[in-house]
Amino acid sequence: MPTEHSYADLLDLNSWIRKNSDAFYWQCTARTVQESKLFPVNPYIAMSYLNAWYRYPALFRKLERHMSAEELGDRAREVSSVANIITNGILTQFYLGGRQILIDMGMLKPTDALDDVMYVLDFAKRLNLSYHRNHAHTLPSDVNQRAQLLPERTVQVFDADAFTVRPGDRLHTAMGRFLAQISQYAFLSHCECRLGINNSGPYRIGDNAEMLVRDFVDLGEGDFPWLDGVASEVAHNNYTLPVVLKDTHFNIVDDWASFEATPAYDHDNTIAVGLYTSDYLSDGYLPVAMDNPATLADFLEHERDVLHRATSQLWTVMADWRREQLLDAGLLVYYSVAKDLFHIAGVYDQDEWMTIEDRAQRFKPLMNDEYGRDLIAELVGYISLSSQQGNDYVMSKWSGARGDMWSTIPYSVLADDEFTRTVGEPLSGSTSLPPKTSTWTTTQGRLTLPEVNERAKAMNPLTAQTPYRFLDDRWVKDHQGDPRAQELYRGSQAYSRLLAGKGAGLTRADIAALREADEQAHAAQPV
Amino acid sequence: MSEPGQPTEKWAKPAMTQTVEFFHSHVRQVVADRLAASGRSWEQAVAEPDLELSREDFEAVERKLLDTGYRYEMSAQISLAENPDKYRPLGRIKDTGTATQDGEGRTIVGTGANVFRVDKDVIGTARLVSTVETVMDMLVNGVPDDTIAIIDDSGGTLTAPILENFAGVVCMGGTVRSHLGILTREYGVPCLMDADLDGLHDGDRVEVEFTKPPADAYADNDPHARARIVKIV
Numbered sequence: 150m151p152t153e154h155s156y157a158d159l160l161d162l163n164s165w166i167r168k169n170s171d172a173f174y175w176q177c178t179a180r181t182v183q184e185s186k187l188f189p190v191n192p193y194i195a196m197s198y199l200n201a202w203y204r205y206p207a208l209f210r211k212l213e214r215h216m217s218a219e220e221l222g223d224r225a226r227e228v229s230s231v232a233n234i235i236t237n238g239i240l241t242q243f244y245l246g247g248r249q250i251l252i253d254m255g256m257l258k259p260t261d262a263l264d265d266v267m268y269v270l271d272f273a274k275r276l277n278l279s280y281h282r283n284h285a286h287t288l289p290s291d292v293n294q295r296a297q298l299l300p301e302r303t304v305q306v307f308d309a310d311a312f313t314v315r316p317g318d319r320l321h322t323a324m325g326r327f328l329a330q331i332s333q334y335a336f337l338s339h340c341e342c343r344l345g346i347n348n349s350g351p352y353r354i355g356d357n358a359e360m361l362v363r364d365f366v367d368l369g370e371g372d373f374p375w376l377d378g379v380a381s382e383v384a385h386n387n388y389t390l391p392v393v394l395k396d397t398h399f400n401i402v403d404d405w406a407s408f409e410a411t412p413a414y415d416h417d418n419t420i421a422v423g424l425y426t427s428d429y430l431s432d433g434y435l436p437v438a439m440d441n442p443a444t445l446a447d448f449l450e451h452e453r454d455v456l457h458r459a460t461s462q463l464w465t466v467m468a469d470w471r472r473e474q475l476l477d478a479g480l481l482v483y484y485s486v487a488k489d490l491f492h493i494a495g496v497y498d499q500d501e502w503m504t505i506e507d508r509a510q511r512f513k514p515l516m517n518d519e520y521g522r523d524l525i526a527e528l529v530g531y532i533s534l535s536s537q538q539g540n541d542y543v544m545s546k547w548s549g550a551r552g553d554m555w556s557t558i559p560y561s562v563l564a565d566d567e568f569t570r571t572v573g574e575p576l577s578g579s580t581s582l583p584p585k586t587s588t589w590t591t592t593q594g595r596l597t598l599p600e601v602n603e604r605a606k607a608m609n610p611l612t613a614q615t616p617y618r619f620l621d622d623r624w625v626k627d628h629q630g631d632p633r634a635q636e637l638y639r640g641s642q643a644y645s646r647l648l649a650g651k652g653a654g655l656t657r658a659d660i661a662a663l664r665e666a667d668e669q670a671h672a673a674q675p676v
Numbered sequence: 677m678s679e680p681g682q683p684t685e686k687w688a689k690p691a692m693t694q695t696v697e698f699f700h701s702h703v704r705q706v707v708a709d710r711l712a713a714s715g716r717s718w719e720q721a722v723a724e725p726d727l728e729l730s731r732e733d734f735e736a737v738e739r740k741l742l743d744t745g746y747r748y749e750m751s752a753q754i755s756l757a758e759n760p761d762k763y764r765p766l767g768r769i770k771d772t773g774t775a776t777q778d779g780e781g782r783t784i785v786g787t788g789a790n791v792f793r794v795d796k797d798v799i800g801t802a803r804l805v806s807t808v809e810t811v812m813d814m815l816v817n818g819v820p821d822d823t824i825a826i827i828d829d830s831g832g833t834l835t836a837p838i839l840e841n842f843a844g845v846v847c848m849g850g851t852v853r854s855h856l857g858i859l860t861r862e863y864g865v866p867c868l869m870d871a872d873l874d875g876l877h878d879g880d881r882v883e884v885e886f887t888k889p890p891a892d893a894y895a896d897n898d899p900h901a902r903a904r905i906v907k908i909v
Contacts, residue, residue: 179853185831186806189752253691255681255704256729261722329862333839336832336855343855407853413792413890414861461815461837468808472754511731514738515699517762518755519748523693533692534700535683551687569719 152263152562163557165270166245170554171546172290173242176405177529178548184522185341189472192521193340193479195250199509200484202247204575205240206265208501209272209487216494218272220613222279224493226298227612228427228434229364229389231489233347234296234406237280238288240487241273245555249528252556253536259556260568266558276490282621294401298349299362300622302641302653303434307362307391308354309647309660311421312442313668320442323449324390325416327456331365331388334456337463338368338376340479344486347406351399355661358420359399361408363390368456369590372488372502375478377587379462382455385426386590389434393421424449429492430601431592432610436644441671473581476516477505481580495606499585499598504578529554611640629653681705695741695748702737703729751829753807769804769826769848775875778906782883785876787902788846788868789891791857797885798866799908800824800843804878805835814838824882830854830869839863844884846871846905852891868903881908 183190212221225232248266251257277287281298289296299307314321335345345367351359369386370376394410397418401409408414424445425434438448467475481503491497527533532545537552539545545553562568588595593604611617617637620628628634634653642648647663648655681704682688691697706729711721721727747764750756756763775783800822805811811834814820819841827835830850839845839859845867847856852869860867866886876882888903 179851183831183855184751184829184849186751186753186829186834187808187831188833189755190831191751254700255683255707257722258718325864329840329859329864332862333832333836333859336859337836341831341833341855343858409853415792416864464811464815464833464837467833468812470754472752472758475752475754508728511729512734514731514734517695517738517748517759518751520695520699522749522751523691523696527692527696531692533689534696535685535688535691538687538689540687567719569722571723573723 150566151564152568154263154267154563156560156563158267159558159560159563162267162270165241165274166555166557167553168288169241169245172238172288172404173529174532174545174547174554175290176403183341183525187467188341188475188479189516189518189521190341190479191525192516192518193476194483195246195521195524196476196505196509196512196516197480197483198243198246198250199512200247200480200505201240201243202251203506203508203572204484204501205244205269205487206262206572207575208491209269212491212494212496213272215496218275219279220618221490221493222276222282223618224429224610224613225490226280226282227303227610228429228431229347229362229366229387229425230428230492231344231366231486232280232429232493233364233366234280234289234298234349235344235347235404236486236489237273237277238404241270243483243486244269244273246528249534249536249555250524253534260559260562262570262572263558263562263568264570265572288404289402289406290404294403295351296349296402296406297352299352301625302638304352304360305655305660306434306641306645306648307423307425308352308360308393308657309663310436310439310645311360311391311393311423312439312445313421313664314419314442316417320422320446320449321416321419323446323453324392324419324422327449327453328363328390328416330453330456330460331368334368334460334463335365337460337467338373338380339482340467340475342479342482343405343407344482348402348408349406350402351408354393354421355657358393358395359397360391360393361399361402363392364388364406365390370587370595371589372485372497372499372585373478373482374503374582374585375463375466377583377585379459379466380590381587383459383590384452384455385437385592387426387428388437389425389427391421391423391425392419394418395420426592428592429489429605430608432608433612433641433643435592436646439646471581473513476513477581480505481582492601492605495602495604495608497598497602497605500578501575503582503585504580506578507576508572510579611637625653681708694746698741698746699737702740703734706733706737766806769873769876771875771877773875778904782906782908783875784904785880785882785907786846786871786873786905788871788905789852790886790888790903791852791867791869792861792890793888794866794886797883797887798824798844799881799883802826802846802876802878802880802882804828808834811835811838814841824884826873826876826878827856830856832856832859840865844868844886846873846884848873868905871905873905876905876907882906883908 284297339345347364349362366387369383424437485502488502532550539552638653681701750763805825824844825842828848832855840863885903
């Protein structure tokens with residue numbers, strides 16, 4: 150019996166698969182194959198793809214029984230967490246990567262697990278459409294590598310409350326040193342991958358400046374068991390740093406939330422900074438030590454030292470790991486890109502996200518460094534695997550290759566019965582890493598996992614409530630005096646130093662005037 | 677290496693690399709043999725637990741490759757340390773004896789892509805930092821002054837606890853957008869990526885042209901614009 154999916158469904162799905170192929174190719178080839186002397190990076194990437202293939206369908210179906218992909222995208226947009234540009238966008242790539250490896254090994258056909266593929270791809274598309282609602286695209290690559298995620302009410306607060314800095318002043322120096330250290334720590338805590346770092350924007354600030362919103366996530370004791378102990382002093386799990394640079398255009402903020410600037414990013418061009426935290430338990434962004442420039446500099450200097458110590462301690466722990474532990478940790482970071490969606494819905498399960506399914510575990514004997522490196526290079530760079538090849542006339546987007554990264558679904562499934570529906574329910578999993586023992590670092594304090602899930606289920610942020618959920622910037626344009634607009638903006642302004650209670654009618658000129666008045670009032674204060 | 681399980685579909689071609697071709701062709705063969713022996717259709721067999729390939733099947737495929745005498749190239753140091761019988765020994769920086777000289781008669785021992793521009797070129801001592809043991813030693817005893825770290829991978833984790841203490845970095849891989857490039861830019865540590873070295877030795881005194889314009893990861897950069905590393909006698 151042919152599939153009940155429609156031709157239109159399949160046309161749309163295959164277009165989305167191909168779009169993922171093209172977008173991922175562009176990203177992957179801007180780097181070389183990743184490598185590390187510490188972590189077997191490419192083997193863990195390949196393993197994460199396989200784990201995603203076997204587990205994502207059932208887990209996402211379970212998730213949507215509690216909260217829809219669209220609502221998850223809406224909620225994720227209001228805070229900074231692991232549910233962000235790179236993770237929301239890349240989960241389809243990992244899933245399709247597992248599928249393609251298995252097709253090339255002859256263990257799958259492109260007509261297999263049809264319902265799973267349709268579902269996972271549709272889930273991801275709805276999630277990203279919702280998450281990127283503010284700029285009305287699905288991925289940053291749709292808009293020539295730009296990611297203006299945030300609505301005016303959030304950017305206005307970041308803009309208004311950012312402290313002016315100049316090269317050589319204490320806050321400017323503290324921010325530069327903090328950014329370097331937190332970047333280093335994020336790479337290490339994420340086992341050499343950049344999933345702990347996320348950027349959005351740019352946002353225009355006047356005539357000659359742009360704001361980049363820089364997020365660093367999953368830094369404290371939380372889902373990753375290897376951060377137990379070493380991260381006990383890290384104050385917040387996620388940090389958001391709006392940074393405003395003059396004379397600098399961020400010409401690229403891409404699907405991996407990486408940025409490029411013209412001229413190159415130079416901290417000396419930074420003219421304003423702020424610091425926030427947020428997560429699935431916060432109702433928006435919470436300022437951190439933003440009372441005045443001195444309190445912020447104090448905090449950044451202190452937290453920089455905390456992160457420096459944590460980096461050394463964590464490196465010492467990891468340098469003592471066995472290869473399988475290094476492999477497992479890295480693959481779990483990659484595979485778990487979707488985990489904070491489950492936190493948002495209050496249904497996070499450590500076993501589902503921090504173990505490797507039995508059907509993925511069996512591939513480990515193949516995962517030596519050379520095979521991992523060459524497999525990933527062929528799969529996402531050279532597009533040279535046999536299963537990826539099209540006919541002799543094919544010229545792929547960007548590469549001009551004779552094939553495409555991810556196989557589409559043959560339309561034959563609409564006419565005959567040669568297909569299968571699913572990989573089935575997940576089997577048990579295991580890991581070579583020590584089990585998690587500590588609490589979770591959240592904006593509501595250090596909590597046990599049952600408490601984390603219970604509080605997440607109880608969360609009902611204003612921006613997720615009807616009708617506020619559907620009041621976007623286009624609606625505000627025609628309703629700035631509407632009481633609902635006022636309430637929505639005042640919600641985002643609740644913790645703002647300069648904007649608390651000011652409502653929806655402010656323009657950028659008003660923000661600039663408020664900043665100038667504030668600076669004049671505090672001009673005599675030493676930093 | 678024999679390739680028993682060639683794909684049968686149209687437009688097929690072998691993989692580019694040896695290990696991928698060997699592993700995938702052998703796995704295909706195991707799958708085809710098991711399906712044929714089962715007497716079932718593909719759709720009946722594909723998710724049947726009794727027909728699934730097991731860890732032992734993959735171990736057997738790997739054993740076949742190793743039995744040919746093939747040994748893997750390593751990336752992570754731990755891989756060679758735990759399985760010296762499966763991996764090739766580490767390579768060294770090449771020394772062809774054909775290195776050219778700059779206008780001052782100094783030997784050019786390499787070039788690389790500059791991550792960001794600084795005001796002055798950097799003079800220092802080249803020190804090879806490629807093992808966990810070296811990093812641990814520098815973590816415990818401190819990084820010697822004026823160290824220009826010669827690093828043979830583009831990751832940011834091997835040197836994580838000591839990176840900010842280098843006077844400069846020369847990385848023999850990656851691009852300016854690799855993790856090491858990103859991190860050195862954040863720390864303000866001058867860095868060349870994708871360096872091609874010839875005749876450089878651990879302990880050499882070198883000057884590195886970190887004043888060159890930064891390379892563009894998205895453009896085909898002019899090879900003459902690459903920053904040079906020269907040996908100071």
